Amino acid sequence: MTDFSECLRAAIHATPERPVMEFKGRVFTAGELATYGDALIAMIEAAGVPEDAAIGIILRNRPIHAAVVQGLVAMRRPITTIYSMQSAQAIAADLDASRFAVVVADQEDWSEPVAAAARRNNTVAIALDLGAESAVELVGEPVETISADYRRIVPEPGIEILSSGTTGTPKRILFPYRMLIRAVESITYGRGSETLSADIVTLPFTGIGGMCGVVAQPLVARYSALLEKFNVPEFVDAARRLRPTLLSGPPTIPRMLMDANVAPEDLSSVRYWYGGGSPFPPELQDEFEERYGIRTIWAYGATEFCGTVISWTIDLDREYRQAKRGAVGKALPGVELRVVDVQTHTVLTPGKAGYLEALIPAIRPDWIRTTDIVEIDVDGFVWHHGRGDGAILRGGFKILPEKVAEALLVHPAVLDACVVGLADRRLGEVPAAAVMLRDNALSVTEPMLIEHVRTLLPANHVPARICILPELPRTTSLKIDLSAVRYRIELEMGAENDAPAVNSA
Template sequence: LLEKPIGECFRRVVSASHDRIAIHSGTRHITYGELHAQSDAFALGLIELGIRAGDRVGLSLGNGIEYAIAYACFKLGAILTPLNPGYLPGQVIHALNHITARCFITSTEIKLPHKDPRLTSELLQEIATSSDPSTLSTTVPSLQHLLLIDNSAGRVDATTLPVTADYEALILAHGSQRLPPQDQLGVEDLANLQFTSGTTSAPKAVCLTHRNILNNAYLVGQGMELTAGDVVCCPPPLHHCFGLVLGLLTAMVHEATLLLPSPSFDARATLQSIAEHNATVLYGVPTMFLMELDLMSQGQVPKLPATTFFRLSALRHLRTGIIGGSPIAPSLRLRLHQHMNLSGLTNCYGLTEASPIVCMTGVLDCLDKRLTSVGQVLPHTAIRIADRNTPTRTLPRGDHQRGELQISGYAVMAGYWNAPEETARTLLVDEEEVDPQTQQKRIWLRTGDEATMGVDGTIRITGRIKDIIIRGGENIYPGEIEDALLTHPQVANVGVVGLADATYGEVPAAFVVLRVETPPEELRAWVRQKCPAAMVPKHVFAVDRLPLTASGKLEKYKLRE
């Protein structure tokens, strides 16, 4: 394990790769040396504003070079707290109050998927409410500074907005200065408060240390065999643990180049960026990959020829990457192998509370293993399958022993911010076993995910325990129905949930995004050919799109509503 804070690791990378491009973003790029200088300057600017180690800095931005702010916070010891750019003003204010933020940084425009840019002027007006010059905000009393990045290309007069400092001005004011090493920072200090996606409940702020996220980034990069010559294309949002840790930090710790195709996910921009910059690594959740494949099949990407042979030639540099974030249909995995040259794509399983990756397949694992599992646990992490009803009881290994996946080791979060009861429900103290890393009682993280562990240690995720449908006393796993429907030629995407039923208590219901209008009975018949009768959806609803989080995860609770 890397036993050093992120800022110290970053300085080592800069000394080795000073002139290497660190980030490509649209038409812009920045080298590691430039990124080091800018993040130092911004950290000094934050110090000038009174921000100190341990202070929470809220951040609401799309993907871009400006995420160098993250390194400024890591170097300074401030706790970076990215917020979902899709949050409405009330949600932003709630989040900032929850973490008692001292500083909030945003841009003049927020670019969201499939939508016109949204101005942040309303949000800023709702935050900067105080008429007292000594107080910035009555809605967020802890807040002392509002910082703005003007990304509007002249569409907005930023001088009219109620902010206390400008991002570029702070960097220019300290551009020639260097931040001294912050020797007081330790690996167990908090680096990041990460709001969970909230696919099943209200978001919680997960406390992650320098040790948590730096080592997860390092080990995942090792699993993909990353080198300084790799170009890592990262469409997932940097405000999410996937993008922040596996994108920003994994690329950095392995001295690779990070490619950010667009401020928010855009399938066309992603594919064009891969071809233009000869990307070797591609990240995404299943929904993103499905959109990219659909766009390619329609021949709508100028840099990618319509025929498979020439398209694969344009994508010839791709070799590996990560697919994760939600269950992966084997049919999708095969399509990515055949149509995007991703023969070494790794399946990953993780969650924010584990920094985030726990298990992954290897780039050389056989196709069957990559189609049916999430591989094996990463080094320095322990896992077990526990009885769903008695979470302290470990089940024996075996492909038919389904139970709750639990995790222990360096990657487990420090807890939920200001939520001791929720933390106690999620972290189990093992009274009988000592953690060899800490020499203290082992802590087990309850994931809420059901899984099996084979005799060789291979992990298969069978679903969210909360998502399991109990039909007349029989357990039905939504992922199996979703896998079957995704093989239908007219189904672009699908989500299956359980709905109340007077006879069976609960029955499966499928929400399908269709390429061409298809009768519900045809879809039921399709499932009937591939699954037991009890798994045939009683209800089939055609929808224009599925409700997704900003990171592309399906919000199943909204389907139930």
């Protein structure tokens, strides 16, 4: 595949009559989706938009949004993604700061503050609306002259994707289109014929996982049921009707399916659950498999890698499942991995923990360092031990939040858990946790959970506070939002408290 955009363009228009996607009861053919993308391209060209201009898209998980992204990539038009899950004022501020030549958004996102920002910046404003006579149309008066200082993506076209924002403000990372072949490789690697079964799409298009799925879909020719946002009833309905053999998503979804007591027969066609984004504790994997007979195939990736770099495969699962229990898999073909010391950055031998580095020639020629703590064994299997930059230093003792969260997840009443560090006047930092309980476990209290952790971990690992929340705050990619969790815990503690009062030993 020498030119990704050219191959995508051919795939989009290859079989126009083929049904490719369903959304809220409506089925879309490849030809329908291609028409939306073609209409947008024609509108951009008619407006005289320069080829290096970044096209800002306020993305939602809707078929027409997938269609215009595919159309833009196929024609090598640069894209910058914009979160729709923010206020109109925040979107307007982004438009003012970025000065896009073109902004594409759903009709409902063209609020007055956003439209005013487009007018201020001489931006070509385009609305998407499947309910309108013309699904792709200009907003307001045509722009006569595009501002000279519009946002450019040079020297080659690509897509700017927002990072997950689990530890702070999301940042935009640029991927040239030539790198998007990794999106297809990430989705198809190690799955064999299972790749061809129907899919249920839940990942948001604004993240790397969702975007990989959008651009790969025409090339892998996989029929998809698109969910605007994950919810159990719609997901289960699609699973019953489409009978997929392989599904994917973060561990949040299996947790929610089990907590909702979804009947095993509703998922009886599913043989494998392929996921990543955050750790899937082995105990939860066992519970999921025991209840539904679904094997979990886990992976590790990041926005910086343009997809997955480490993964289990179906064949690896058959051979090593018990022997390598808890690992996130092995390096994908074409990817080299190593572990370096956290302080000295010297390369470590197998079995020693440190920062993960990856060499991915398709992305860049040098090693890419992460702050993820891993170890790699002599067989090349990788164990993920959390984020080095998230370590909590409690009186000089380093605590990995993931280790404390894992202990909380062992408790039968806990559905999900997150641990963050809070400033402490005496100890520097202390761990604090937020948990979401299972529906039938509302009588569980904070002291009970603290005592539970105390029985499993050293005293300095026991959280100073454990806040029980109705649900954990999440980013658009369903990862737990650490900044929001910290804020919620601090609210629970009371703004007047300088330091936690519980278990500060």
